[in-house]
Amino acid sequence: MAQEGINAQLSVPELQSEAFRNYLDAVEPLQGIRLNRAVDDDGKSFWVLKIKVREKIVADGITDPAFDMRNKGKYVNAEQMNILMNDPDTIVVDMRNHYEYEVGHFVKAIEIPSDTFREQLPLAADMLKDKKEKNIIMYCTGGIRCEKASAYMLHNGFKNVFHLEGGIINYAQQVQEKGMASQFIGKNFVFDDRLGERITEDIIATCHQCGKPADTHVNCVNDGCHLLFIQCAECNQKYEGCCSSTCQEMIKLPVEEQKKSREGIDKGQHIFNKSKVRIRPGIK
Ligand SMILES: [Zn+2]
Numbered sequence: 001m002a003q004e005g006i007n008a009q010l011s012v013p014e015l016q017s018e019a020f021r022n023y024l025d026a027v028e029p030l031q032g033i034r035l036n037r038a039v040d041d042d043g044k045s046f047w048v049l050k051i052k053v054r055e056k057i058v059a060d061g062i063t064d065p066a067f068d069m070r071n072k073g074k075y076v077n078a079e080q081m082n083i084l085m086n087d088p089d090t091i092v093v094d095m096r097n098h099y100e101y102e103v104g105h106f107v108k109a110i111e112i113p114s115d116t117f118r119e120q121l122p123l124a125a126d127m128l129k130d131k132k133e134k135n136i137i138m139y140c141t142g143g144i145r146c147e148k149a150s151a152y153m154l155h156n157g158f159k160n161v162f163h164l165e166g167g168i169i170n171y172a173q174q175v176q177e178k179g180m181a182s183q184f185i186g187k188n189f190v191f192d193d194r195l196g197e198r199i200t201e202d203i204i205a206t207c208h209q210c211g212k213p214a215d216t217h218v219n220c221v222n223d224g225c226h227l228l229f230i231q232c233a234e235c236n237q238k239y240e241g242c243c244s245s246t247c248q249e250m251i252k253l254p255v256e257e258q259k260k261s262r263e264g265i266d267k268g269q270h271i272f273n274k275s276k277v278r279i280r281p282g283i284k
């Protein structure tokens, strides 16, 4: 929750979904709020209630006082998105992180190679600076980031900026309901325990350990590591859920010894550093 709005995820039993919608509508500030329904559920999305209060819903690093969030791009739904993507004058921009793009994206989409949204905004404007007259369609997981990203592009002189309403989650839902062809291939990465919902059967990524086609994200089971990476089923068995043989040796040590070896080590941004290393070699 922040001054600028609310972004929430929750699991509701299907039976209760209408009652839930009615309840939200009875709370005045939440009337008509958009709900994106996920298409894939293995029953383990959310187990604990967490509420976080933040300065902003999405940290954007925008300091220009002239920036106006209300002046955002035009919404497109799944059908409009599919039509607009056929136009050769359309550029589709993925506003998510590298590890999300890696397992699934729109067929035509370009990636903005950065690990944070805050760095991504100026980079997107710069990469596309000669394309200000083109149609720019931006998308992200649930549509939240692009509310801002599309406003940022308009603020920077882009003329025709669109964004996918409700993001990939809503797109996938519409495609399924209307029996349309999905232009999004692979998996939609999500931040709950599922780490992704399958949209099409295409496997577009490879195992970070052996290079075989795979798109299952796992967190290294070594508590001192927790690296997020892609691992195939075979490597998962071979390395016992670890990212490396070093981590595999570590988990075999007594817990006390494991803790000792972690002392004084800053895990920092370690979780996603695989992507950083791959995008910009040399950065640790
Ligand atoms: Zn593998």
Ligand SMILES: [Zn+2]
Pocket (backbone or CB within 6 Å): 220, 221, 222, 225, 226, 227, 242, 243, 244, 247
């Ligand atoms: Zn590890």
